[in-house]
Amino acid sequence: MLKVDNIFFQYGGRTILSDVSFSVKKGELFGIMGPNGSGKTTLLKLISGIYPCKSGEIYLKGKQIQNYKQKELAKIVAVLSQHAEESFSYQVKEVVALGRYAHQKNWLQSQSKEDQEIVQGAMEITGVSHLQDATIHELSGGEKQRVYLAQALAQQPEILLLDEPTNHLDLSHQKELLDNLKEWSKKNNLTVISIFHDLNLAGLYCDRLLMLHEGMAEAISSPQQVLQEKMVKKVYQTDVKQIPHPKLAAPQIALLPKIEHSGKQLIIDESYLTASKNHLAMTVPKPLKTLSSGVTGAGVGWYTNFVNRHVDKSYRCDDYQQEMRSYLRANHFIPEQTVGMMTAVYIEDAAYKSVVCKDLSVFIVVTAGVGNAVDAARAMDHSSELLPGTINIWIFVNGELSEEAYIQSVMTATEAKASVLRCQKIMDPITGTIATGTSTDSILIAATQEGARAEFAGTIAPLGKLIAAGVTECLTESLKKRNDRMKK
Numbered sequence: 014m015l016k017v018d019n020i021f022f023q024y025g026g027r028t029i030l031s032d033v034s035f036s037v038k039k040g041e042l043f044g045i046m047g048p049n050g051s052g053k054t055t056l057l058k059l060i061s062g063i064y065p066c067k068s069g070e071i072y073l074k075g076k077q078i079q080n081y082k083q084k085e086l087a088k089i090v091a092v093l094s095q096h097a098e099e100s101f102s103y104q105v106k107e108v109v110a111l112g113r114y115a116h117q118k119n120w121l122q123s124q125s126k127e128d129q130e131i132v133q134g135a136m137e138i139t140g141v142s143h144l145q146d147a148t149i150h151e152l153s154g155g156e157k158q159r160v161y162l163a164q165a166l167a168q169q170p171e172i173l174l175l176d177e178p179t180n181h182l183d184l185s186h187q188k189e190l191l192d193n194l195k196e197w198s199k200k201n202n203l204t205v206i207s208i209f210h211d212l213n214l215a216g217l218y219c220d221r222l223l224m225l226h227e228g229m230a231e232a233i234s235s236p237q238q239v240l241q242e243k244m245v246k247k248v249y250q251t252d253v254k255q256i257p258h259p260k261l262a263a264p265q266i267a268l269l270p271k272i273e274h275s276g277k278q279l280i281i282d283e284s285y286l287t288a289s290k291n292h293l294a295m296t297v298p299k300p301l302k303t304l305s306s307g308v309t310g311a312g313v314g315w316y317t318n319f320v321n322r323h324v325d326k327s328y329r330c331d332d333y334q335q336e337m338r339s340y341l342r343a344n345h346f347i348p349e350q351t352v353g354m355m356t357a358v359y360i361e362d363a364a365y366k367s368v369v370c371k372d373l374s375v376f377i378v379v380t381a382g383v384g385n386a387v388d389a390a391r392a393m394d395h396s397s398e399l400l401p402g403t404i405n406i407w408i409f410v411n412g413e414l415s416e417e418a419y420i421q422s423v424m425t426a427t428e429a430k431a432s433v434l435r436c437q438k439i440m441d442p443i444t445g446t447i448a449t450g451t452s453t454d455s456i457l458i459a460a461t462q463e464g465a466r467a468e469f470a471g472t473i474a475p476l477g478k479l480i481a482a483g484v485t486e487c488l489t490e491s492l493k494k495r496n497d498r499m500k501k
């Protein structure tokens with residue numbers, strides 16, 4: 014559809030674009046990104062034929078762009094640029110109707126029925142039909158943006174060129190506009206080439222991206238390949254982290270603001286632990302980055318409260334998450350800031366311990382009961398009834414953990430747990446084999462993310478050794494407390 018071949022452009026003697034080559038297929042949504050002044054708008058102006066290239070060629074449907082007559086080009090290409098203030102007070106429907114000019118033989122001729130239908134359709138798609146009798150001056154920035162998009166669509170182009178189309182739009186209108194653009198481009202084989210400042214939106218919606226850097230194409234590829242942490246850091250000269258989107262295979266870029274650390278490092282230990290008959294709670298002064306399988310706060314998040322709640326063995330509740338949130342609220346914990354777990358184990362059987370080695374330390378809390386002990390290798394032999402969790406392990410790390418270290422912490426703690434159960438000869442009552450855990454165990458790994466950094470937490474790594482030792486000791490002690498109480 015469009016081929017940009019080795020273009021070069023200067024303003025005065027200053028080179029703005031050089032050696033830029035790429036092609037865009039019909040129906041593709043192609044994003045152009047790059048820092049301020051990298052040449053994005055200039056590139057769009059060259060593609061729309063506003064400026065000629067100093068060297069290199071741009072081909073549109075196989076024909077060089079400078080060989081198109083202006084009206085002929087306007088039937089193929091529509092441009093939505095950053096709009097300056099309008100000097101005329103046109104009505105919205107008149108502004109949109111201007112998009113039809115390339116299709117009309119005589120501009121003085123009144124609009125045909127077909128033109129009117131197309132104009133109405135374009136206004137419906139962009140959600141501005143209700144504003145059609147208003148004058149453009151009366152509209153907000155976002156409403157104007159949608160009107161100009163309707164005008165571009167009324168042109169029924171084959172290529173739509175957009176300069177930051179989501180500028181001025183609120184969150185829901187950004188999503189609506191880009192959802193619609195994606196849908197139209199697929200349905201009507203409309204090619205969309207758009208400048209984006211918001212890398213995350215570009216990553217979510219574009220089929221391919223071009224990253225411009227000082228007038229050169231730094232990368233042209235899929236969002237997964239272009240939105241790499243290293244690339245974004247290099248081009249934008251800023252600190253970022255690439256994170257996965259929760260629902261789609263689209264990379265997202267998180268900004269890392271400059272953080273002023275208060276001089277004193279937070280060290281989590283038993284001084285933050287409180288116990289009542291009904292729950293064990295940790296409340297810390299700063300949110301901890303937490304990976305957990307809690308009833309509330311499951312997954313990865315930042316939390317300040319950690320609650321292990323005792324429930325009766327007969328506890329049954331269809332909406333146990335809602336019920337847990339109510340419990341937390343009733344006990345003055347904000348559910349959104351709390352990892353909440355349940356256990357049928359008595360709170361007095363909890364065991365906890367700090368384990369320190371050089372500049373790394375962990376604080377571990379375990380509650381353990383083995384009524385639902387299961388040998389994982391024989392889990393298929395068990396029914397799937399969900400009972401309150403019995404071995405709950407909390408691991409607080411005074412340090413900064415990598416992503417690998419979070420996952421390896423879970424593995425190491427689980428291996429230590431299985432080892433303790435083997436040593437204690439805890440049996441799976443159904444299979445008669447040695448248990449490796451219980452049916453609804455829970456775990457959390459929470460780190461201060463300041464101080465010493467731990468890249469790994471396998472059993473050979475310093476952090477892994479602390480976790481293995483702490484879990485082994487706490488689990489053994491908690492089981493002993495339980496046994497001693499049951500003997501009484």
Ligand SMILES: Nc1ncnc2c1ncn2[C@@H]1O[C@H](COP(=O)(O)OP(=O)(O)OP(=O)(O)O)[C@@H](O)[C@H]1O
Pocket residue numbers: 024025029047048049050051052053054055056
């Ligand atoms: N008409 C002009 N005359 C001279 N220089 C210009 C002109 N238009 C743009 N420039 C310069 O060309 C460079 C690229 O501008 P361009 O508008 O293409 O960048 P951009 O990547 O779109 O930037 P932004 O993200 O800030 O919109 C900038 O340094 C700009 O100052």
